[in-house]
Amino acid sequence: MSERLLEVESLQVSFVTDEGTVQAVDEVSFALGSGEVLAIVGESGCGKSVTAMTLMGLTRLPNARCSGSAKLRGEELLTAPERRMREIRGGEIAMIFQDPMSALNPVQRVGDQIVEQIRAHEEIAKGPALARAIAAMDRVGIPRAAERARAFPHEFSGGMRQRVMIAMALSSSPSLLIADEPTTALDVTIQAQILHEIGRLRAETNAGVILVTHDLGVVADIADRIVVMYAGRIVEQGSLDELFYDPQHPYTWGLLGSIARVDRERPPRLPTIAGQPPSLVSPPRGCHFRPRCPHEFARCTEVPPLESRLAEAPEHRDRCWLSPQEKRAKRVVDGQIGLAGGTTVVA
């Protein structure tokens, strides 16, 4: 790993709600280097977005409790004063959101919205700031950028709007870019373009990227390392190859099994994982995935620690009590990796 950019240690985030305390993020630890892409993968509600928002200091609400540590180049983010967080937010850490239609203010010109971002972090006059905004739009591949900067968000297509968001995020040269489901709301062809754009800019600027997504298929081309989260906890983490070719946790198998892949023969039926993620107010005892797991056994009522269980891959960690041999045997369904016993939908 190159220079340590971000180190997250035992991050916990909970929210006090009317129904009870929601443990949204539980004991999450990971690290990220400059120029690296880390993917956080999981179903909606698993805590991946809350993790991202916490790094931005956007979960500092009266009903939220945070503990643990998140350091950006050694500087603690969780306890940084709000003034400092404002400098970091949009300055050192920039963020791209899921739905580019609703993420841009509908009644302001996109150029002005980028200018607002630039001027929040630098003493710079409006004219030069606008020139920078136009340059940023040009850089992310928006044609006729100078003219388009005067347009309103509804005058852009979905993909172009997401490019605007990326231009905005990059306009103040962040060292960390957090992309929260950046392609979910887009067409498949546009998805690839946007991912390509993020990858190219990562290479050009050497920024670290956290890619939050529910779709393992999206990360295959771009991520260096992957964190799989389930119900607030990390259930498995490792390099792209480790996770794709030697997945250890049954939940990861389920995710891998449900990717529709073009490089294989189309399966007669597309598998899904049965059941729903648990309520985070009263999660199941022990392993959170237990109620949906066909391989559950007595020991699963204890919380499995997140640790490496493979001698040859010390950085590949998971939270499952099964032995590596059992896992290798159980993860093969119909000759491919998948989760046995899951329901299937006709593809």
Added chain:
Amino acid sequence: MRRFVVRRLAAAVGVLFVISVLTFLIFQTIPNGDPALRIGGRLATAQEIAQIRHEWGFDRPIYVQYFRTMEKIFNGTVVSYTQGVNVLDQIRHGLPATLSLAVGAGFIWLMLGILFGVITAIKAGRFADRALTVLAFIGVSSPPFFLGALVIYYLGYKAGVVPLGGYVPLGQDPAQWFSHLIAPWLVLSVLFIGIYSRVLRSTLLDTLGEDYVRTARAKGISERRVLARHVLRNSLIPIISLWGLDFAQIIGGGAILTESVFSLHGVGQFAAESIGRLDLPPILVVTMLTAFAVVLLSAVVDILYAVLDPRIRLSG
């Protein structure tokens, strides 16, 4: 944008024409009876009726009557029957009072509505919210002339803190103008303050949950700027549009009732007094002109809305 403005104004002109025809028809051809009798009212003599019939062309075809009527209105020769005064002169005379009342009240209810709406959205206090709910209900349930009568009696006669009515032109004595209008302003604006605060509050709370507000926060701008530039600014757009329409309606509604009870001698009171004498020409002119005002103001509001919210121009 220019095309939108032109289209919107063209539509307004069309509606103006239809309104002029409809108003004319209401007054001239409602079944039963002689239009001359209606214009003359209950007190007119047979000789006067004959004169009206000739003057307004009731012995001619209907389109001639229409043009004759419009001509009389626009060259300002409509004469009130029982009083023999020029109707347009009277309206011109009453307009400053009516506009002072409506503009002042509109300003007060918009400003206080925004203020209370923002306060209750930021501090989600039970008490303030309840108080505004009560105020909103009282506002939609009270006739302004009743509130006005109470103010005149308790604050005017009993406490002596406000004048007992009447209007002093702004150019003559600004201080007196203000003190004569403060009570009518409050009476008229109180009808709307509660409702506006509650509408703005719920719009603000909705806007706070919008993704673009999260984006704004993620930019690292100050919370104050997030609230002012993104939350408040976007929430005010529908409020201002609502205000424009209510303001137009108030000129032909609440303002008439309010100025009558406060004897402001505005256009509304002129119309009200004409009704008392069953003197129809002033009512015809006032009805048509207020409807014109509403149509033109709505067009202005629509255009303003399109300026503030560019998404409108597409569908408009």
Added chain:
Amino acid sequence: MAIDSGTKATGTEFSSEIPVELLGESGKLAAGAGPYRLAWRRLRRNRAALAFGGLFLLILLLCLLAPVYAHDIAHTGPDDNHITETVKVGGKVRDVVNAIGLPIGPTWHSRFFLGADSNGRDVAVRLLYGGRNSLEVGTVATLITMVLATIIGVLAGYSRGLVDGLLTRALDVIWAYPVVILGVALGAILAVSGIDLGIVKVRGSSLMVPAVVIGIVYVPYVAKPIRGQVLGLREREFIDAARVQGQSSLRIMFSELLPNVGSTVIVFVPLMLANAVLLEAGLSYLGAGVQPPNPSWGTMISDGISSIPAAIHLVLVPGIMLVLAVLSINVFGDGVRDALDPRAKIRIGR
């Protein structure tokens, strides 16, 4: 503000599967309950709405009992003149209207309970009779508005094309007239000429004149939302299904569309009743509504205002009654709206 945005952000991620409004009182899923039963359950839990609904019924009952009160308690009629008579209050004999024309205030006794007006008429009796007239005008006007608006709204929304275009333009034109001024114009003319539709003849002084005027003036306010809803409904499958089955347009409008705009219509009824009663008062105040000597709350307030500052009870008595009646309809109506459409954007209460 922060709290609201916070619960919103987390609320979407962890919201339970079952929308809250589908849960009955016990929190269990109310299986098979129709929308109106669910609405009724929600309304039953809204104590403010029920209390004000009860208040309105009480006012209505009192007004309906006006003849009983006049005959058996006050021993006078609404137009009976007692200007030269005296009344005993607390053992003292007092003039109903004194030498300088000042009427007596509330005696709190059976005769002139709420005082007299300057013509020596019993205010309490006139209040109840006036209430009857105001509420009658309001009710008839609301009926006219709702029937016309529903027909126009459904017809315009269902037929689209030319019919819709004409009806919508017509509504727009009526909409452009401020309600008070249009009411005043129509009311003033019809008060002179009366209404003559061939079969129906109404004298100018009849209560039906302001009722018809108010009823017509409010049609666009109800017809437009109904039209909008029908425009949405007619794209839905069940309308296609009915059309494929060969049902006639009339039948589709009546048996398929009408039931589906029912809740909108119900929501508008109290709102329109409140507005109609208020507009009656406004028109009567301006002399274009209920014609004297017929009492109504509006004409009574109007009379009272001309006697300020001598006899404020002449303003207070009908004014407070009017505000209470309209307020109770509005609060109850808001509860109904809440119950039928819990997600309605703009509400007055709650």
